[in-house]
Amino acid sequence: MTDSISTIGVGIVTVGAAYGIGRLAAAAMEAIARQPEAAPKIQVSMLIAAALIEGVALFGAVVCLLAK
Amino acid sequence: MTPAVDQAADALAAKNAALQEFIMHHMANSHTWTPFPFLKIELPSYLTVHGVMLVLAAVLLLLVFGALYRKKDAVPHGLTNLLEVLVLFIRNQISIQFLGEEDGRRMAPLFCSFFFYILCLNLMGLVPLFSSATANVNVTGALASVTLAFMVCGGIYRNGPVGFLRAFAPRGVPWPVLVFLVPIELLGLVIKSVALTIRLFANNLAGHIVIYALLGLLMMFGLRALPAVGLAVGLFFLELLVCFLQAYIFTLLSAIFIGQIYHPEH
Numbered sequence: 001m002t003d004s005i006s007t008i009g010v011g012i013v014t015v016g017a018a019y020g021i022g023r024l025a026a027a028a029m030e031a032i033a034r035q036p037e038a039a040p041k042i043q044v045s046m047l048i049a050a051a052l053i054e055g056v057a058l059f060g061a062v063v064c065l066l067a068k
Numbered sequence: 069m070t071p072a073v074d075q076a077a078d079a080l081a082a083k084n085a086a087l088q089e090f091i092m093h094h095m096a097n098s099h100t101w102t103p104f105p106f107l108k109i110e111l112p113s114y115l116t117v118h119g120v121m122l123v124l125a126a127v128l129l130l131l132v133f134g135a136l137y138r139k140k141d142a143v144p145h146g147l148t149n150l151l152e153v154l155v156l157f158i159r160n161q162i163s164i165q166f167l168g169e170e171d172g173r174r175m176a177p178l179f180c181s182f183f184f185y186i187l188c189l190n191l192m193g194l195v196p197l198f199s200s201a202t203a204n205v206n207v208t209g210a211l212a213s214v215t216l217a218f219m220v221c222g223g224i225y226r227n228g229p230v231g232f233l234r235a236f237a238p239r240g241v242p243w244p245v246l247v248f249l250v251p252i253e254l255l256g257l258v259i260k261s262v263a264l265t266i267r268l269f270a271n272n273l274a275g276h277i278v279i280y281a282l283l284g285l286l287m288m289f290g291l292r293a294l295p296a297v298g299l300a301v302g303l304f305f306l307e308l309l310v311c312f313l314q315a316y317i318f319t320l321l322s323a324i325f326i327g328q329i330y331h332p333e334h
Contacts, residue, residue, distance in 0.1 A: 044320070047313075047316075047317065047320070048317075048320065048321065048324070051267060051317045051321065052263075054267065054271075055263050055266060055267045058266060058267060058270035058271060058274065059266060059270070061270055061274050062266060062269075062270050062273075065273075
């Protein structure tokens with residue numbers, strides 16, 4: 001039973017992370033469209049932020065695996 | 069429920085349990101290495117499968133960079149060209165950009181080692197019947213502790229013990245705030261390396277488990293689950309991208325963290 005509950009938890013974490021990365025990507029696209037010459041700098045900072053958000057989601061996945 | 073349905077459900081549950089055990093067995097570290105089907109190599113007690121992968125990757129990289137990478141040629145050819153693009157990218161876009169011209173050139177070998185070693189381990193994990201050493205938290209923890217060592221020892225070496233500690237107390241902050249801020253900043257040092265560890269480890273582990281789980285559908289439901297193979301192949305290519313991306317992210321974040329310590333308040 002704890003199995004399925006931890007799985008639901010990781011689902012909720014994924015929703016949050018997906019929302020975060022979605023907003024991040026949308027903002028980065030808009031920024032690149034407005035200022036194409038700044039694209040490399042925006043891409044690097046976007047990747048860093050995406051990695052940090054992704055880290056949270058993966059924490060959730062690891063906790064889900066450990067909670068079994 | 070009818071007995072027939074009960075039986076079918078029980079059979080599925082048993083298959084599910086067997087499948088989970090199979091997946092966990094393949095992801096976990098062990099002393100038996102199967103490089104080819106039906107060929108089992110029992111490893112000595114001081115060596116595990118992931119240890120073999122680490123050594124193999126190191127030997128492979130030493131061979132590639134020692135024998136095939138000809139820096140001295142006037143006109144680089146073939147593999148040298150490919151590797152030089154990556155090395156120059158790491159030196160110019162990661163190392164020099166976040167550590168400054170002088171430190172960046174000096175630290176570039178570290179970041180090149182990080183990038184190529186992690187990339188090699190990640191890609192070896194995708195070769196069938198090899199095992200992914202970066203899906204082991206001990207391996208990524210060791211890699212991240214190299215970054216932590218450079219953050220602490222390098223920071224002390226470069227700015228002196230006082231300068232290193234002063235970086236944790238930003239100027240112009242009233243002292244009641246500092247009481248809370250300094251411990252948090254000190255904790256941040258550890259949290260950054262733990263985050264590096266978990267990111268690399270969990271990315272690889274999760275990717276491999278998802279591929280295994282999709283292929284496992286085939287074992288559970290037979291040929292009806294054939295479309296899952298297509299999904300698994302698609303995910304495999306996503307994993308290929310993730311291999312490069314995670315090696316890049318690890319190197320990039322290491323450079324940023326070390327750069328923050330080397331050049332405080334910058």
